[in-house]
Amino acid sequence: MIDKFTDWLRDSAKVLHENAAYLTELDSAIGDADHGANMDRGFAAVVAVLDETSFESVDELLKKAGMTLVSKVGGASGPLYGTFFLRFGTALSGVELTPAAIGSALRAGVDGVLARGKAELGDKTMYDAWAPALDAYDAAVGDGLAAALAAAAEAAAKGRDATVPLEARKGRASYLGERSIGHQDPGATSTTLLLESAARTLA
Ligand code: ADP
Ligand code: MG
Ligand code: MG
Numbered sequence: 001m002i003d004k005f006t007d008w009l010r011d012s013a014k015v016l017h018e019n020a021a022y023l024t025e026l027d028s029a030i031g032d033a034d035h036g037a038n039m040d041r042g043f044a045a046v047v048a049v050l051d052e053t054s055f056e057s058v059d060e061l062l063k064k065a066g067m068t069l070v071s072k073v074g075g076a077s078g079p080l081y082g083t084f085f086l087r088f089g090t091a092l093s094g095v096e097l098t099p100a101a102i103g104s105a106l107r108a109g110v111d112g113v114l115a116r117g118k119a120e121l122g123d124k125t126m127y128d129a130w131a132p133a134l135d136a137y138d139a140a141v142g143d144g145l146a147a148a149l150a151a152a153a154e155a156a157a158k159g160r161d162a163t164v165p166l167e168a169r170k171g172r173a174s175y176l177g178e179r180s181i182g183h184q185d186p187g188a189t190s191t192t193l194l195l196e197s198a199a200r201t202l203a
Contacts, residue, residue: 001097005058006050007201009065013043015193026186030173035077035186042073042081058097062089076171077187080113080126087112099145103137106152110134117170124168124180126187129156133195146203153192153199160188 016023016039024036046065055061066085069078088109095101110130113119119127136155140148163185168174173185 002055002058002061004202005061006055008198009043009046009050009061011201012194012197013040013047015197016040016043016190019190019193023186023190026184026189029183030168030176030180031186032075032172034075035190038073038075038077039081039190042069042078045069045072057093059089059093062086062092065089076117077126077190080117080187081190083112083116084109099141099148102145103134103141103148106137107134119170122166123170124163124166124173124185124188125170126185126191128163128166128185129159129188129191129195132156132159133191144203146199149195149199149203153195156188156192156195160184160192163188 016036020036020040022036023039024033027033027035045068049064049068053064055064062085066082066087066089068082069085070082072078073082086109088105091105091108092101095105110127113127113130117125117127119125121128121131133152133156136151137148140151161184164183165181166185167178168176168180168185171187173180173183
């Protein structure tokens with residue numbers, strides 16, 4: 001399982017690199033035009049850690065990824081994604097990696113995002129992709145990890161699309177008020193990329 005989680009982080013880094021210009025373009029409409037650069041820099045640093053360290057367990061791997069994101073990425077997304085991976089890893093410590101355990105650990109990770117960012121559903125943030133993804137995962141978990149992750153990725157994409165008509169109430173985009181309406185949230189977009197990558201690599 002550790003190889004699959006390593007593959008996930010490497011594949012995510014590749015996809016975020018390929019989509020860096022796109023994420024930054026989304027952030028230029030309602031933020032400060034750095035989300036692509038932030039995610040690319042953070043995940044490149046995670047890959048550098050993977051290249052020089054061998055991990056004994058999935059929880060150590062994920063916690064180190066989280067600490068790396070916190071330390072290498074400024075702005076809102078570094079601490080938020082960093083906290084996600086830290087709490088996701090912590091929740092998997094000493095636990096058998098069943099589909100149900102992975103689902104509740106994902107939820108623990110997202111609870112960390114909420115504890116830090118205080119977002120609510122509909123605030124036009126990454127949580128608008130995470131929340132439906134977690135629910136879809138749980139609904140499909142009886143069909144196994146591949147089905148649960150595929151359902152999560154699909155739900156995240158719908159949540160991402162549903163951020164377009166929303167007015168932002170958290171983060172930089174909220175400074176724009178009504179002018180944030182009509183734009184897709186960058187963080188909900190990167191969350192969807194991470195979950196699509198998970199569906200390809202983890203199951
Ligand atoms: P910054 O806004 O500091 O430049 P980024 O551009 O990297 O950071 O990330 C912006 C994304 O972070 C937003 O699109 C949104 O999804 C997410 N975000 C911002 N604030 C919050 C929050 N309080 N809770 C959850 N997500 C948030
Ligand atoms: Mg930004
Ligand atoms: Mg910024």
